[in-house]
Amino acid sequence: MIFAVLLPLLIACLIPFLSKIKHKIHTGIVVFFVPFVIFLYFIQFLGSTFSPVRQTYSWIPSLSINFDFYLDGLSLLFVLLISGIGALVVLYSIYYLDKTERLGHFYVYLILFMAGMLGVVLSDNVFVMYTFWELTSISSFLLIGYWHFNERSRYGALKSMLITIFGGLSMFGGFILLSVITDTTSIQAMIDQKDVILESSYLPLILGFILLGAFTKSAQFPFHIWLPDAMEAPTPVSAYLHSATMVKAGLFLVARFSPIFASYEWFFIIVSIAGIVTLCWGSYMAVKQTDLKAILAFSTISQLGMIMAMLGFGTKVAVFAAVFHILNHATFKGSLFMVAGIVDHETGTRDIRKLGGLLTFMPITATLALFGTFSMAGVPLPFLNGFYSKELFFESSLGLNENVGAFANFLIDIIPALAVFGSIFTFVYSMYFFFGVFAGRKKEKSLPKKPHEAPIGMLLSPIILVALVIIIGLFPNLVNGTFLAHAAEAVKGESIEKHVKYWHGWNYPAFIMSLIVVGVGTLLFLTRKKWRKVYSFLPGRMSLNKIYDISVSKLDVYANNVTGFYMNGSLRLYVAIIFSTTAIVTLTIMALTGGLNIQFDDLADVTVVEVSVVVVMIIAALGTIFAKNNIAAILILGVVGYGVSLLFVIYRAPDLALTQLVIETVTVALFLLCFFHLPKLQAIKESGKTKLVNAIISLGFGLMMTLIGISAHSSDWFDSIADYFLKTSYSLGGGHNVVNVILVDMRGLDTLFEITVLGIAALAIYSLVKIKRKKEAE
Structure with a gap:
């Protein structure tokens, strides 16, 4: 498969x-x-x-x-x-x-x-x-x-x-x-x-x-x-x-x-209501449309609502009718969309107000539309597949499970009436589509193109679909046992045997409902011009499209305002937002989940040497704030990095110390190369409020990192992975330097992509330098 x-x-x-x-x-x-x-x-x-x-x-x-x-x-x-x-x-x-x-x-x-x-x-x-x-x-x-x-x-x-x-x-x-x-x-x-x-x-x-x-x-x-x-x-x-x-x-x-x-009552309530309302609203609104594809669009909405309602009913008859109508709808609606395309292609318009009398010019297309629209309308003719599934829909609406709550019982009483109401307008828009396009007065002189029959290649697909409409209508049980019954069984979860037949007698309730649909629908279609004014009241000026348009436009405005607040070109603001958000979220989560686990036992003794190194690092870190020269700031910052290396040496971690020394040396050298081309540091006048905010963010972020380090050391939620690295660094990575093995082998892909990023950045810098030199040469 x-x-x-x-x-x-x-x-x-x-x-x-x-x-x-x-x-x-x-x-x-x-x-x-x-x-x-x-x-x-x-x-x-x-x-x-x-x-x-x-x-x-x-x-x-x-x-x-x-x-x-x-x-x-x-x-x-x-x-x-x-x-x-x-x-x-x-x-x-x-x-x-x-x-x-x-x-x-x-x-x-x-x-x-x-x-x-x-x-x-x-x-x-x-x-x-x-x-x-x-x-x-x-x-x-x-x-x-x-x-x-x-x-x-x-x-x-x-x-x-x-x-x-x-x-x-x-x-x-x-x-x-x-x-x-x-x-x-x-x-x-x-x-x-x-x-x-x-x-x-x-x-x-x-x-x-x-x-x-x-x-x-x-x-x-x-x-x-x-x-x-x-x-x-x-x-x-x-x-x-x-x-x-x-x-x-x-x-x-x-x-x-x-x-x-299916056994959950609210499934029946929600799906049935959504389906039956969609059926009624879609069929009602389809009659208002003037574009052929718009008529078919609302007709599709109504048909989908009908199928959804049957799936909500959940009875054996309803489930079988649902899968049957899924098949039938695909045949007649697919052919009708193609017919609409043919009309548009051969006349130059889809406006039904400009069309009419095309039966004379396009007899084959008109015949296809006849079978498609009458099947969609559920006209009780034995060679139209749409009638069978529509009648089963009526039957299922009358046989709903009554062992439900009070509200659901209310639905059971009104669903058959709504089913008939929606089907009446289904009949009206079907007749409106066919007779509005192919019957009535000829209007060929007002059309953008002179109408004529489509080529056979364009007609072939709708012909096949309409042929299926007729074949299924004549032999409905041909598709029943072969795969419809299996489809219904997959939905219902149990075997469903349904013999489809055309005639059930005059007293068959579903057939009586079909006759009501045809009778009332014919009357409404013939008097359509007299009651069309109802659309000025319902929906009138109400429109879900307006709600959508307003929502999208307002969303754009609000999004621009929010984005404009923080995306103002200030690097300081970007860093402040990132650092403060990270600190607040992390500290909050640590506090709520018990992540603040601070213990000072099982620590190494602190001697004068360690204290001296830390004091020098603190002085160097503070010195970078007050440095007024690029090179001085970089060198002072390097003291912090080398101080970390000394701490690694003191605590007997030579691998880490060596790695830190190499990285720090390379970093300082790169900074010196880059800053050589940058302007000299300039003092920026900041208000006391700005300095206070900077201090709070700095202290907060520093506190977060400190607490994370202490909590990580103090916690034993997970087994340490250190033993795994120590045992397998040589057998898997071929090296005794555990840190290097981790970087190169254990997380080699990570390192590879880091190097790739650095390489891309280097190429970008190289390009910028070349552009600058080229401009200076000009």
């Missing part, structure tokens, strides 16, 4: 070279085979006898972080969607994007996103999943902002990244708590310990963190505001990210952790 992630990453490295020959062969033709091959590989797992597969590859075993890949029914469903829809999107993009576009950039971003999504759905390790999760956020940011010269594209890309990464970080916090509680990083192992998690006092916090990640990624109210702005991306991106993959990552997250939280 690891090849499914590595193959896209490998091809992503090769795409920049392939794009150099795009005048000979379209880059997308090569990229197409990546998801196609992955799709063909995973097709072999379909079947009623499928059982989960696990593969493990070592990464950071000391932290229990490995590439653990787990393929069950749920991940198989998503892998087939990611690879299958991905192949169709790449095929569509070959005809949609011109060769003059930055194809190399586009396909690198797209295939990185594909790798990220595959990693998310296949990972069993929570921290590996989080890594891939953030890869999807970053790559989607690049895809949405692909046309970076467009201000709206940059705005949409930044908005989506800020909101989804905020959720991702919250999810990460939940993962950390889960790993601490269960002492494992494996999701399946966590599921096995669900009783431990449900009994933990951190359960509300864990649930909140994980649901924040899911809700932001899957555009649940009130975090849905990023999705409409993300429509500034090229249509292939919208068809891939915002119908079949990225926005469903949140659904996958909730589904994957459902076996843990």
